[in-house]
Amino acid sequence: MPYTEIPGGVTAAQGFLAGSAYCGIKASNASRPDIALIHSPQETVVAATFTTNKVKAAPVRVSLAHLRTGDVRAIVANAGNANACTGLAGIETAKRMAEAAANALGLKARQVMVCSTGRIGVPLPIEKMEATIGTMPVVIDRDGSRRAAEAIMTSDTFAKEIAVEFQIDGKTVRLGGIAKGAGMIDPNMATMLSFLTTDAVIDKKQLQCALSVSVEQSFNRITIDGDMSTNDTVIMLANGTAGNKPLRHGTAAFKTFQRALDHVTKNLARMIVEDGEGVTKFVEVHVNGAATLSDARKAAEAVANSTLTKCAWFGGDPNWGRIMDALGYSGAKLREEVIDIFYDGIIAVQGGMPSKTPFAKLQEVVAQKRFTITIDLRLGKADYTVYTTDLSVDYVKLNMGE
Amino acid sequence: MPYTEIPGGVTAAQGFLAGSAYCGIKASNASRPDIALIHSPQETVVAATFTTNKVKAAPVRVSLAHLRTGDVRAIVANAGNANACTGLAGIETAKRMAEAAANALGLKARQVMVCSTGRIGVPLPIEKMEATIGTMPVVIDRDGSRRAAEAIMTSDTFAKEIAVEFQIDGKTVRLGGIAKGAGMIDPNMATMLSFLTTDAVIDKKQLQCALSVSVEQSFNRITIDGDMSTNDTVIMLANGTAGNKPLRHGTAAFKTFQRALDHVTKNLARMIVEDGEGVTKFVEVHVNGAATLSDARKAAEAVANSTLTKCAWFGGDPNWGRIMDALGYSGAKLREEVIDIFYDGIIAVQGGMPSKTPFAKLQEVVAQKRFTITIDLRLGKADYTVYTTDLSVDYVKLNMGE
Numbered sequence: 001m002p003y004t005e006i007p008g009g010v011t012a013a014q015g016f017l018a019g020s021a022y023c024g025i026k027a028s029n030a031s032r033p034d035i036a037l038i039h040s041p042q043e044t045v046v047a048a049t050f051t052t053n054k055v056k057a058a059p060v061r062v063s064l065a066h067l068r069t070g071d072v073r074a075i076v077a078n079a080g081n082a083n084a085c086t087g088l089a090g091i092e093t094a095k096r097m098a099e100a101a102a103n104a105l106g107l108k109a110r111q112v113m114v115c116s117t118g119r120i121g122v123p124l125p126i127e128k129m130e131a132t133i134g135t136m137p138v139v140i141d142r143d144g145s146r147r148a149a150e151a152i153m154t155s156d157t158f159a160k161e162i163a164v165e166f167q168i169d170g171k172t173v174r175l176g177g178i179a180k181g182a183g184m185i186d187p188n189m190a191t192m193l194s195f196l197t198t199d200a201v202i203d204k205k206q207l208q209c210a211l212s213v214s215v216e217q218s219f220n221r222i223t224i225d226g227d228m229s230t231n232d233t234v235i236m237l238a239n240g241t242a243g244n245k246p247l248r249h250g251t252a253a254f255k256t257f258q259r260a261l262d263h264v265t266k267n268l269a270r271m272i273v274e275d276g277e278g279v280t281k282f283v284e285v286h287v288n289g290a291a292t293l294s295d296a297r298k299a300a301e302a303v304a305n306s307t308l309t310k311c312a313w314f315g316g317d318p319n320w321g322r323i324m325d326a327l328g329y330s331g332a333k334l335r336e337e338v339i340d341i342f343y344d345g346i347i348a349v350q351g352g353m354p355s356k357t358p359f360a361k362l363q364e365v366v367a368q369k370r371f372t373i374t375i376d377l378r379l380g381k382a383d384y385t386v387y388t389t390d391l392s393v394d395y396v397k398l399n400m401g402e
Numbered sequence: 403m404p405y406t407e408i409p410g411g412v413t414a415a416q417g418f419l420a421g422s423a424y425c426g427i428k429a430s431n432a433s434r435p436d437i438a439l440i441h442s443p444q445e446t447v448v449a450a451t452f453t454t455n456k457v458k459a460a461p462v463r464v465s466l467a468h469l470r471t472g473d474v475r476a477i478v479a480n481a482g483n484a485n486a487c488t489g490l491a492g493i494e495t496a497k498r499m500a501e502a503a504a505n506a507l508g509l510k511a512r513q514v515m516v517c518s519t520g521r522i523g524v525p526l527p528i529e530k531m532e533a534t535i536g537t538m539p540v541v542i543d544r545d546g547s548r549r550a551a552e553a554i555m556t557s558d559t560f561a562k563e564i565a566v567e568f569q570i571d572g573k574t575v576r577l578g579g580i581a582k583g584a585g586m587i588d589p590n591m592a593t594m595l596s597f598l599t600t601d602a603v604i605d606k607k608q609l610q611c612a613l614s615v616s617v618e619q620s621f622n623r624i625t626i627d628g629d630m631s632t633n634d635t636v637i638m639l640a641n642g643t644a645g646n647k648p649l650r651h652g653t654a655a656f657k658t659f660q661r662a663l664d665h666v667t668k669n670l671a672r673m674i675v676e677d678g679e680g681v682t683k684f685v686e687v688h689v690n691g692a693a694t695l696s697d698a699r700k701a702a703e704a705v706a707n708s709t710l711t712k713c714a715w716f717g718g719d720p721n722w723g724r725i726m727d728a729l730g731y732s733g734a735k736l737r738e739e740v741i742d743i744f745y746d747g748i749i750a751v752q753g754g755m756p757s758k759t760p761f762a763k764l765q766e767v768v769a770q771k772r773f774t775i776t777i778d779l780r781l782g783k784a785d786y787t788v789y790t791t792d793l794s795v796d797y798v799k800l801n802m803g804e
Contacts, residue, residue: 055730055738055754085726087739087755120723121756230727307709307793308801315802321522324487325632328457336457337489352457353489354523391709393798399710400717 002166003260009145009161012176013199014241015042018144020151023132025125026080026118035129036148037136038075038195039105044237046072047208048113049215051232057084059114060231062094069110070204075195075235076101076133077115078124079152079180082191084230085121093126100133115233117154117180117191149178152193155398156181160271164260168244168253173200175260177236179268181275191231192219194268199242200257206247210258211236218265222273222387234265273387278394281313284372287332288383295332296384299375302330303386310391318362320348327375334377342374404568405662411547411563414578415601416643417444420546422553425534427527428482428520437531438550439538440477440597441507446639448474449610450515451617453634459486460496461516462633468500471512472606477597477637478503478535479517480526481554481582484593486632487523495528502535517635519556519582519593551580554595557800558583562673566662570646570655575602577662579638581670583677593633594621596670601644602659608649612660613638620667624675624789636667675789680796683715686774689734690785697734698786701777704732705788712793720764722750729777736779744776 011018017040020033048067050060066072076097083090098112105112116124139147149159163176177196202210215234247254274282285304290296303309306326312319320341327334341349343365346357365371413420419442422435450469452462468474478499485492500514507514518526541549551561565578579598604612617636649656676684687706692698705711708728714721722743729736743751745767750757767773 053727053730054736055726082723085723085738085751085755087753120726121751230730311798311801314798317802321484321487324457324522325455328455328632334456336487349487349523351489353487391798393795396713396716396793396795396798399713400719 002256003164003263006163006165006174008163009176010038010148010178010195010197011142011145012163013174013197013239015199015239016040016197017140017142018148019136019140020144020147021132021136021139023078023129025078025129033147033151034079035132035136036077036151037101037133037140038148038197039140040073040237040239042239042241043071044073044239045202045204045207046070046235046237047204047211048233048235049212051229053230055084055230057082057116057231058086058090058094059083059097059116060233061091062098063113063115063233066098066110066113071111072113072237073107073111074101074105075113075115077152077193078129079154080118081116081122081124082118082120082231083116083124086123089123093124096126097129097133100130104134104137113235115193115231117152117193117231120230145176145178152180154180155277156275158275160268162264162267164263166256166260168200168256171242171244173242173244173257174198175200175264177264177268179272181272191229192272194219194234196234196236196264198236198238199240200238200247201240201242201244202238202247202257206249207236207238209249210261213258214261214265217262218269221385222269269387273389276389277398278392279389280369280392281390282370283313283388283390285386285388286372286374286383287377288374289376289378289380290382290384291333291380293382293384296382298330299327299332299334299377300384300386302326303373303375304388307391310389313366314390314392316363316367318343318348318359318366323373323375324349332377333379335379338378340376340378344371345374404658405566405665408565408567408576410565411578412440412550412580412597412599413544413547414565415576415599415641417601417641418442418599419542419544420550421538421542422546422549423534423538423541425480425531427480427531435549435553436481437534437538438479438553439503439535439542440550440599441542442475442639442641444641444643445473446475446641447604447606447609448472448637448639449606449613450635450637451614453631455632457486457632459484459518459633460488460492461485461499461518462635463493464496464500465515465517465635468512468515473513474515474639475509475513476503476507477515477517479554479595480531481556482520483518483524483526484520484522484633485518485526488525491525495526498528499531499535502532506536506539515637517595517633519554519595519633522632547580554582556582557679558677560677562670564666564669566665568658568662570602570658573644573646575644575646575659576600577602577666579666579670581674583674593631594674596621596636598636598638598666600638600640601642602640602649603642603644603646604640604649604659608651609638609640611651612663615660616663616667619664620671623787624671671789675791678791679800680794681791682771682794683792684772685715685790685792687788687790688774688776688785689779690776691778691780691782692784692786693735693782695784695786698784700732701729701734701736701779702786702788704728705775705777706790709793712791715768716792716794718765718769720745720750720761720768725775725777726751734779735781737781740780742778742780746773747776
């Protein structure tokens, strides 16, 4: 095993501190902490990926600017209010959040990344937040990962954290993180957020490369309702305290690092899907044999986002006809008469037509809480995987608002 | 008024006969007629549009071939079985359906269009169907529109028919049709079918032009779940018995014809949406001010297909944040800070931020059974409209299978 799981989440790596505080941003009366702070007293390199939604929340715009300056020492994030669709005033507020954290920690504002998740189109109670953030240096510590993970929860039902430890050049390196879910609950628009830290020695360019690859294989592969939020953000900090030789792309050491990072991001992504609103089933959709990667992706995403297919899964109905239908309108290159579809490896469709597998066998697969749909287009060598869920009555109830 | 509505549906135009018979194709025990036959004893010209899904049912493939031969004299359609994903045997079966109707009516098989809707991946009971179709010449007549409309129903709760009458060159011209819904119910995969007839004198090329334009503005603008069926088919027959001068594109007479046709297709499309499975609200999504038609379309379709937006409508929640979010990921060119959004003309979002309209005003709009969302992107002059619905708990229950 090239890595082992350890406790500690976003503070598992040496030198990182985290914690939370209650400010009262959420409309509900719950006195749950709603601001998280992560801090590195040491110099760091930073990498990040942000939502591709053209409507970008103010904190995303501010963090994008701060990403360029490097040596980020803190991440401040709030739940309960997304600071999205708030115009120039919202940008000003996001900057003030960063300044508040910078002032508290003795940093410059551009050394602070800022994130928000929650309700859209409502001004943040910034004065109250500045006061709360000002008190936070005394609550952050080396054991604060879980508290930070809890503070960024919106409709999440459990805090999401994981960390791993591995060896590079005989040095022990740690890498971990926290995340919150992509499910959205009205009138809030929640968001996928993930904060990752490592004590590996790695430069900014190499870290961004590793993170981008990892996000593409994990957070970008999950879909609950096909909607992308205005606030989605993944930030990773590396402080170099492990003392390994600088990681360089193409080396065995880099591969070890990448595998550990992928394990962390994939597991956080899986937790997000499993904690999706009203989710009763976790489904992996694999497309193999596509002519191009783009075809594989189109096919997998069409199946994973098909409302009808997801309703059928909720009901425990294999309904491969809806999968064939989704493939047909996906835009992927295909030949109906060569398509094979498998449910947990059991063939359901062979050459575009029903296989001889008894329907009851397929029903058994779809009755499970987790199963895999494998689609072989038999046209080429490209493949793509999407992690998705069913669409339940509770999903509609949770999302129908007041 | 350039046209007036008249009764008669697909048999309102002179010379067309229609009717239905019970064959027992559906798995359920209901002894409702399940085969429809439409017949023109006179020569016709034919136009048609078919599903763009790459997985095309056998009857679609056969009808596509018969479309080329012209002088179509009959349409035979069954409900209960889609004859899709049935391979070469399915093609053979679809041909035998056409032959059965041709034999019964003294036609050649290529003069018969064939349609199927219902369950996927199951062979049609073709011997039984041949016997039933053989008896149908005695049940088709000038009053058979409604019976034909009822025979093609799957999850539809009401038969859909409409016809209009108008004057061209002092001659009375009639145009009408029937349709069935796009809603899908497990384990069936239902389909949008529409059959249209007119007694106008028009050549094949002009008829195809008028039909393609009309379908683009009606059936192609409706979306219940974003899924496209493998069997969607619209067929139009013109027998020329009205005796007008041949209609030519660009003339006032052609415009009159087009308007009448558009009225018929738009109304059939509206009936399909209103009869969608578990639908409680009918919503028009208008996008104005887009830079290009393609941008307008992307924006309107993203909003109309957003699971989260549709759940909010079901709950009577205006939730314009979800509309902004859908616009953001639609791929349409936009500038967040100039977007305006209106609910039945009442401004909700102004310049990308919440307007001063009280939330209760917007709630009143969304509480209605029908309302319009207008989105002004303020970047150009292109506009596009989609007709859609909410996403209800009953939709999930109806589509979750056994």
